[in-house]
Amino acid sequence: MNTPPIIEFDRVSKVYQSGGGPVTALLDVSLSIAAGEFIALIGPSGCGKSTLMRLIGDLEQPSSGTVRVKGKTPEQARLDRDYGIVFQAPVLYEWRTVRRNVELPLEIMGRPPAERRERAMSLLRLVGLGDFGDAYPHQLSGGMQQRAAIARALSFEPSILLMDEPFGALDEITRERMQTELLSLWSSAAPRPTVIFVTHSIPEAVFLADRVVVMSPRPGRVQRIVPIDLPRPRVFETRESPGFFSLVTEVREALRATENERVEV
Amino acid sequence: MTYPAQGAPGGAPGTLARRALPIIGVIATLLLLWEGARLLFGLSEQRLPSLGSIIETMFTPTRGGAGPLLIVQMLANGWATFRVALGGFVIGGLLGFGLAVLFMRLPVLERGLMPYVIGSQTVPILAIAPMVVVGFGRMGAPPWLAKMVVAAYLTFFPVTIGMLRGLRSASPQSLDLMRSYAATPFQYFWKLRLPVSLPYLFTALKIAASAAVIGAIVAELPSGAREGIGVMILNAAQYYNSRPQALYLAILVAGLVGVCFYGLVVLAEHLIVKWRA
Numbered sequence: 347m348n349t350p351p352i353i354e355f356d357r358v359s360k361v362y363q364s365g366g367g368p369v370t371a372l373l374d375v376s377l378s379i380a381a382g383e384f385i386a387l388i389g390p391s392g393c394g395k396s397t398l399m400r401l402i403g404d405l406e407q408p409s410s411g412t413v414r415v416k417g418k419t420p421e422q423a424r425l426d427r428d429y430g431i432v433f434q435a436p437v438l439y440e441w442r443t444v445r446r447n448v449e450l451p452l453e454i455m456g457r458p459p460a461e462r463r464e465r466a467m468s469l470l471r472l473v474g475l476g477d478f479g480d481a482y483p484h485q486l487s488g489g490m491q492q493r494a495a496i497a498r499a500l501s502f503e504p505s506i507l508l509m510d511e512p513f514g515a516l517d518e519i520t521r522e523r524m525q526t527e528l529l530s531l532w533s534s535a536a537p538r539p540t541v542i543f544v545t546h547s548i549p550e551a552v553f554l555a556d557r558v559v560v561m562s563p564r565p566g567r568v569q570r571i572v573p574i575d576l577p578r579p580r581v582f583e584t585r586e587s588p589g590f591f592s593l594v595t596e597v598r599e600a601l602r603a604t605e606n607e608r609v610e611v
Numbered sequence: 612m613t614y615p616a617q618g619a620p621g622g623a624p625g626t627l628a629r630r631a632l633p634i635i636g637v638i639a640t641l642l643l644l645w646e647g648a649r650l651l652f653g654l655s656e657q658r659l660p661s662l663g664s665i666i667e668t669m670f671t672p673t674r675g676g677a678g679p680l681l682i683v684q685m686l687a688n689g690w691a692t693f694r695v696a697l698g699g700f701v702i703g704g705l706l707g708f709g710l711a712v713l714f715m716r717l718p719v720l721e722r723g724l725m726p727y728v729i730g731s732q733t734v735p736i737l738a739i740a741p742m743v744v745v746g747f748g749r750m751g752a753p754p755w756l757a758k759m760v761v762a763a764y765l766t767f768f769p770v771t772i773g774m775l776r777g778l779r780s781a782s783p784q785s786l787d788l789m790r791s792y793a794a795t796p797f798q799y800f801w802k803l804r805l806p807v808s809l810p811y812l813f814t815a816l817k818i819a820a821s822a823a824v825i826g827a828i829v830a831e832l833p834s835g836a837r838e839g840i841g842v843m844i845l846n847a848a849q850y851y852n853s854r855p856q857a858l859y860l861a862i863l864v865a866g867l868v869g870v871c872f873y874g875l876v877v878l879a880e881h882l883i884v885k886w887r888a
């Protein structure tokens with residue numbers, strides 16, 4: 347990692363004011379992410395992993411410390427449309443056809459209709475929805491809707507992809523297929539976007555990421571960073587390899603350590 | 612026997628018959644109850660006129676034989692009421708829409724003005740209509756304008772409330788999405804808040820449709836009005852003892868105006884909100 351970091355957290359804390367007093371969602375987080383890296387954020391509920399992601403996207407602002415995205419403030423990065431975002435729910439606009447949902451960001455950015463349409467259709471084909479451009483979201487299954495949401499996030503070729511438990515609502519079989527599809531989308535893009543992928547699933551984090559950031563809750567902190575040196579391209583057999591199992595165990599141990607620490611405190 | 616009214620647009624031809632059946636069934640039942648009650652309780656034509664005599668009344672000429680048939684006169688007046696209600700509906704709808712957008716953008720205004728908006732609807736329309744009609748008349752405005760204003764007065768309220776609710780119903784994540792695209796305030800409105808609020812708007816418009824017709828009819832009641840189904844109702848009520856059929860007929864036509872208006876809104880909803888299953 348000799349390239350300068352694309353995302354940098356420097357002693358970042360985030361405190362929410364709630365009815366029961368201030369809640370520290372993130373405490374003193376420092377982290378740097380290289381361009382083109384695939385980062386998985388994992389940890390129990392309340393560890394601040396979604397908050398971390400939202401700080402990158404300028405959907406929330408830090409209470410202290412600084413976040414830099416491509417050397418800029420997150421706000422400037424957002425205004426420059428440097429990132430695409432995918433949530434756990436597809437959040438497709440139900441009054442738009444699938445194709446026009448994928449076109450939405452391009453429409454807002456003022457791209458010409460013909461270009462929009464072409465780009466949307468080629469992305470829909472890429473995610474296996476080539477025949478569903480004219481369908482409305484409610485006519486699609488959950489997995490298909492999430493594919494459309496991914497196509498929408500990729501439509502304007504952002505250099506950063508923020509994904510907040512994007513496969514969390516899918517069944518296990520669909521989920522594993524989507525993981526493989528996501529990796530092939532990611533690796534075929536040139537240049538590869540930087541992916542920040544929030545998840546609850548240990549195997550998912552290990553299968554996808556270059557590095558797994560293990561976080562601990564109350565207050566949210568980075569507990570450990572586990573590098574994943576599994577060879578790419580990662581395929582079906584990757585999940586059955588001994589290396590995969592030992593890394594899953596390593597991440598699991600790191601997560602358990604966060605539990606123990608909390609009990610001791 | 613009732614069938615659930617399954618609103619599947621563009622269904623098979625069989626579904627049309629299936630949807631018409633309950634309507635026909637209800638009408639037949641009502642007619643049977645009407646005539647049955649007359650027979651069972653021995654009601655005279657004066658107490659509850661027979662269906663036959665009401666139909667007969669439809670085809671009696673007005674003005675001692677010189678005017679058109681009563682049903683034609685009723686329908687012509689119903690049409691006049693419909694036009695006034697439609698005008699008031701458009702004015703009130705735009706006003707309600709504008710207020711909702713204003714309140715959404717400036718919550719301070721909402722807190723300040725909402726009590727008056729609500730208050731305006733607790734004053735009986737019967738008290739306000741004559742003031743508007745007479746007041747506008749003195750200013751030399753055409754009578755239809757005053758009637759439209761009364762219809763608009765009843766229309767804007769449900770539209771304001773429904774639309775405001777709709778404008779605020781965009782999910783936090785759909786708003787985050789717009790933020791991530793660095794959308795302009797107008798794009799937030801046009802591409803997200805407005806389409807999200809359309810189902811709410813149409814629910815409000817359906818309520819407003821019947822309210823507009825009521826408003827138009829009430830505005831026709833103050834003395835001096837010369838056309839409209841409200842005038843027909845007043846006239847028929849005067850002769851109720853000697854000829855009750857005319858009042859029933861006027862009520863039927865008033866109901867028909869309301870149902871047609873409501874149907875128009877439903878039709879517009881089907882054409883515009885077509886993404887709903």
